[in-house]
Amino acid sequence: MSRQPLQSTSASPGWITPRRAADAPLASPRSNGVLTLADHAARSRQELELTPVLEEVSIQLACRELFKSYRKGNIGIPVLQGISLFVERGEFLAIVGQSGSGKSTLMHLLATLDQPDAGEIRFDHHRIDNIPSAARDMLRNRHFGMVFQFYHLLPEMTALENVLAPAMIAGGVLGYLRNRAAYRRRAYELLEMVGIGHRAKHKPRELSGGEMQRAAVARALMLKPKLLFADEPTGNLDRASGESIMRMLAELNDREKLTIVMVTHDPWIAGQADRTVKLVEGRIAQG
Amino acid sequence: MYKLLLCWRYLRTRYIALLCIVSVTLGVATMIVVNSVMAGFTHEMQGRLNGMLGDLIVRTRSLDGALDADAHMAKIRETVGDVVVGMSPTVHVPSLLYMTVGGESLPRQVTLIGIDEASYASVSQFGEFLQHPENRKQLSFNLRDEGYDVLDHQVPAEEAKPREVMRDAGWKYRSYKAMLAKQRAADEKRLRELREADAGSKADASATPATMDPFAAAAAASGEQEGRDFDPATEQHTGIVLGIGICGFRTPDGVDHYLGLPGDDVKVAFPLAVMPPEIVGQEYTVVDFYESKMSEYDANFAFVPLKALQKDRGMIDPKTGVGKFTTIQIKLKPGADADAIRDRLQEAFPQQLYQVSTWRDEQGALLAAVQMETAVLNVLLFMIIAVAGFGILAIFFMIVVEKTRDIGILKSLGASGWGILGIFLAYGLSLGIVGAGVGTIGGIIFVKNINEVADFLGWLTGQPVFDPSVYYFYKIPTIIEPVTVICIASGAMGIAILSSIIPAIRAASLHPVRALRFE
Ligand SMILES: Nc1ncnc2c1ncn2[C@@H]1O[C@H](COP(=O)(O)OP(=O)(O)O)[C@@H](O)[C@H]1O
Numbered sequence: 001m002s003r004q005p006l007q008s009t010s011a012s013p014g015w016i017t018p019r020r021a022a023d024a025p026l027a028s029p030r031s032n033g034v035l036t037l038a039d040h041a042a043r044s045r046q047e048l049e050l051t052p053v054l055e056e057v058s059i060q061l062a063c064r065e066l067f068k069s070y071r072k073g074n075i076g077i078p079v080l081q082g083i084s085l086f087v088e089r090g091e092f093l094a095i096v097g098q099s100g101s102g103k104s105t106l107m108h109l110l111a112t113l114d115q116p117d118a119g120e121i122r123f124d125h126h127r128i129d130n131i132p133s134a135a136r137d138m139l140r141n142r143h144f145g146m147v148f149q150f151y152h153l154l155p156e157m158t159a160l161e162n163v164l165a166p167a168m169i170a171g172g173v174l175g176y177l178r179n180r181a182a183y184r185r186r187a188y189e190l191l192e193m194v195g196i197g198h199r200a201k202h203k204p205r206e207l208s209g210g211e212m213q214r215a216a217v218a219r220a221l222m223l224k225p226k227l228l229f230a231d232e233p234t235g236n237l238d239r240a241s242g243e244s245i246m247r248m249l250a251e252l253n254d255r256e257k258l259t260i261v262m263v264t265h266d267p268w269i270a271g272q273a274d275r276t277v278k279l280v281e282g283r284i285a286q287g
Numbered sequence: 288m289y290k291l292l293l294c295w296r297y298l299r300t301r302y303i304a305l306l307c308i309v310s311v312t313l314g315v316a317t318m319i320v321v322n323s324v325m326a327g328f329t330h331e332m333q334g335r336l337n338g339m340l341g342d343l344i345v346r347t348r349s350l351d352g353a354l355d356a357d358a359h360m361a362k363i364r365e366t367v368g369d370v371v372v373g374m375s376p377t378v379h380v381p382s383l384l385y386m387t388v389g390g391e392s393l394p395r396q397v398t399l400i401g402i403d404e405a406s407y408a409s410v411s412q413f414g415e416f417l418q419h420p421e422n423r424k425q426l427s428f429n430l431r432d433e434g435y436d437v438l439d440h441q442v443p444a445e446e447a448k449p450r451e452v453m454r455d456a457g458w459k460y461r462s463y464k465a466m467l468a469k470q471r472a473a474d475e476k477r478l479r480e481l482r483e484a485d486a487g488s489k490a491d492a493s494a495t496p497a498t499m500d501p502f503a504a505a506a507a508a509s510g511e512q513e514g515r516d517f518d519p520a521t522e523q524h525t526g527i528v529l530g531i532g533i534c535g536f537r538t539p540d541g542v543d544h545y546l547g548l549p550g551d552d553v554k555v556a557f558p559l560a561v562m563p564p565e566i567v568g569q570e571y572t573v574v575d576f577y578e579s580k581m582s583e584y585d586a587n588f589a590f591v592p593l594k595a596l597q598k599d600r601g602m603i604d605p606k607t608g609v610g611k612f613t614t615i616q617i618k619l620k621p622g623a624d625a626d627a628i629r630d631r632l633q634e635a636f637p638q639q640l641y642q643v644s645t646w647r648d649e650q651g652a653l654l655a656a657v658q659m660e661t662a663v664l665n666v667l668l669f670m671i672i673a674v675a676g677f678g679i680l681a682i683f684f685m686i687v688v689e690k691t692r693d694i695g696i697l698k699s700l701g702a703s704g705w706g707i708l709g710i711f712l713a714y715g716l717s718l719g720i721v722g723a724g725v726g727t728i729g730g731i732i733f734v735k736n737i738n739e740v741a742d743f744l745g746w747l748t749g750q751p752v753f754d755p756s757v758y759y760f761y762k763i764p765t766i767i768e769p770v771t772v773i774c775i776a777s778g779a780m781g782i783a784i785l786s787s788i789i790p791a792i793r794a795a796s797l798h799p800v801r802a803l804r805f806e
């Protein structure tokens with residue numbers, strides 16, 4: 001299996017360090033990160049005026065002026081520096097960029113797994129970046145599906161139970177038991193659809209990488225999400241498995257008009273998408 | 288739903304957590320055993336203490352007693368008559384009891400108690416402890432012909448070790464012994480006459496007067512008809528009921544041995560209720576044993592008829608014929624507040640002359656000691672369970688760390704912090720239920736079979752674990768109190784939950800992204 005590991009933080013591109021070093025003397029130690037942020041916010045204000053009106057009917061997900069930095073001690077490491085983008089309904093969007101450019105961070109923000117330092121995110125025209133955590137949990141559970149590079153299946157559960165997990169989370173005990181038969185039927189259908197119906201009773205450790213990723217896709221689709229996020233879904237797979245996963249995503253987008261936001265560093269994979277956005281140094285690269 | 292499923296899967300796959308609740312299990316089991324045995328002992332002891340003493344005791348501070356029990360009882364009835372079920376006056380006097388064993392006189396210190404046969408049964412279960420079935424129905428201070436219990440009637444027949452010598456007790460034994468004594472006396476007399484004849488032929492009339500027969504002197508003192516010989520084969524002295532521990536002992540194998548039997552005569556020396564002080568000796572015939580199974584009582588108390596003791600101690604006013612008493616035993620209605628009644632009675636009787644106490648006051652030190660022991664053991668054992676709690680805490684933290692990524696996954700699928708919290712709390716609770724449940728069942732099984740276990744340990748070590756000669760029980764008494772068991776089990780479960788709360792909160796508050804990126 002040709003393994004292409006996700007770039008780890010230790011291999012961040014060299015520019016981050018000099019840039020931060022240049023900023024540091026200007027900033028008071030107390031508000032280092034904030035200053036950098038405000039700085040960037042001011043600079044991208046003109047861009048804001050240029051961005052098209054987001055409240056178009058066809059736009060499902062949009063973000064404006066997203067800033068995110070990770071704090072290490074009291075130095076802030078800026079990762080996202082003013083990201084604005086939108087995703088249309090039924091669109092297959094690929095976000096590309098080098099490892100460490102902040103793609104995963106951006107996806108986590110869009111999927112409400114994390115909150116931005118500044119900026120806003122709208123889903124179906126509603127702000128979702130500042131809503132209560134219960135509402136965000138609900139959103140992830142019912143409306144978003146997520147596929148990760150490392151599959152992220154629960155090792156104690158079988159493939160079938162993993163696919164059922166969103167339904168179990170959604171309904172509570174009684175709600176789940178009431179619809180158990182329907183849920184199981186749907187889970188089996190999904191496993192058939194992704195081609196591992198015969199593997200339903202297997203634990204993740206008994207499955208190959210490709211099979212695990214298929215189960216992960218089935219799980220993401222369990223509650224019929226409106227939006228599918230995929231973070232380097234092929235990053236850990238050999239070419240053949242990766243291609244079949246991509247075919248599956250493309251087909252889902254094609255036939256079921258499922259909106260997909262996919263993150264990848266592989267230009268060839270990104271080529272399967274309708275549109276590509278390039279992330280460089282925590283910003284959207286023009287063109 | 289995922290909570291239950293995951294909790295179940297974690298239980299099934301993480302045996303290390305089950306290991307750490309073994310200490311909870313052991314702690315719970317030990318606590319149940321200790322409490323059951325302690326409750327059993329306390330109950331047994333209370334039963335015996337209360338069985339021997341009345342619920343309430345009015346005692347004169349003077350050993351010589353006070354006149355007129357009837358007047359006192361009338362006053363008691365007047366003060367607290369609504370709750371009094373029965374009353375009986377008694378005379379208590381410390382005395383020396385002389386038993387003749389193998390020709391040797393064996394003095395023992397006892398408390399001689401004069402009881403009123405008619406009313407004593409209304410305040411005490413004294414009668415139930417006697418060895419003759421007829422005496423258990425109605426106490427009589429007359430020696431029975433035979434029929435004393437060979438098997439202890441207070442324990443199941445199959446567990447009692449037979450006391451074969453008791454088969455002989457009674458008149459038959461007494462007559463036989465008297466006959467032997469008579470024969471020996473006759474032999475001695477002949478021997479003496481022979482010697483005297485021998486000595487007389489040598490040194491004529493310097494014959495020493497024969498030493499006075501002590502029995503004859505005692506008989507004379509007890510007012511037996513002068514000029515007529517007391518025939519021990521057909522007559523008895525005043526009856527005395529001895530504690531079984533006074534003239535019996537039990538060897539570690541549980542077999543009882545006796546220094547004397549009903550039918551034997553004993554001598555008792557006690558002070559007269561007069562000034563200047565004077566000691567008299569009095570002969571009594573043992574008519575029965577009582578066995579309360581409180582070794583303290585069984586080795587200390589001897590009961591004689593009240594009237595006889597009053598007379599012997601000079602406690603009867605020669606003019607009016609009214610007797611003195613030292614104690615009035617009072618039986619209360621069940622459920623009556625003994626402490627409050629004691630206080631009311633104490634107010635009615637001058638404190639410098641009378642002391643009013645409950646049976647609990649009398650044996651307070653003993654009961655308090657048992658209670659104290661139970662409390663200390665409980666604290667110690669609960670600490671063991673608390674220590675086990677820290678084990679759970681540590682292992683839960685480990686599991687949370689191990690499951691960090693899974694927690695991130697669950698959160699990415701929309702599980703709430705509360706849901707994650709729920710998984711680990713449910714996990715802690717199920718561990719607690721398993722630990723406490725197994726401990727409870729194990730403890731109860733142990734308690735039910737504690738005597739078999741003790742026997743087995745005794746057999747294994749060659750040393751009896753439970754020595755019946757020490758406790759006067761054949762078996763270890765146990766009482767399983769459901770409330771105690773429930774408290775212990777829920778306490779252990781509480782500790783398991785408490786110690787899973789902190790790791791659970793930590794799991795719930797994990798940041799989803801950080802958890803997902805966790806390697
Ligand atoms: N928890 C964190 N603390 C500090 N820096 C982080 C943290 N997570 C990510 N980063 C940094 O953020 C940058 C972007 O990471 P990521 O979004 O994973 O990039 P990508 O997915 O494009 O490879 C990296 O340089 C990484 O070192």
Ligand SMILES: [Mg+2]
Pocket residue numbers: 006103104105231232
């Ligand atoms: Mg990434």
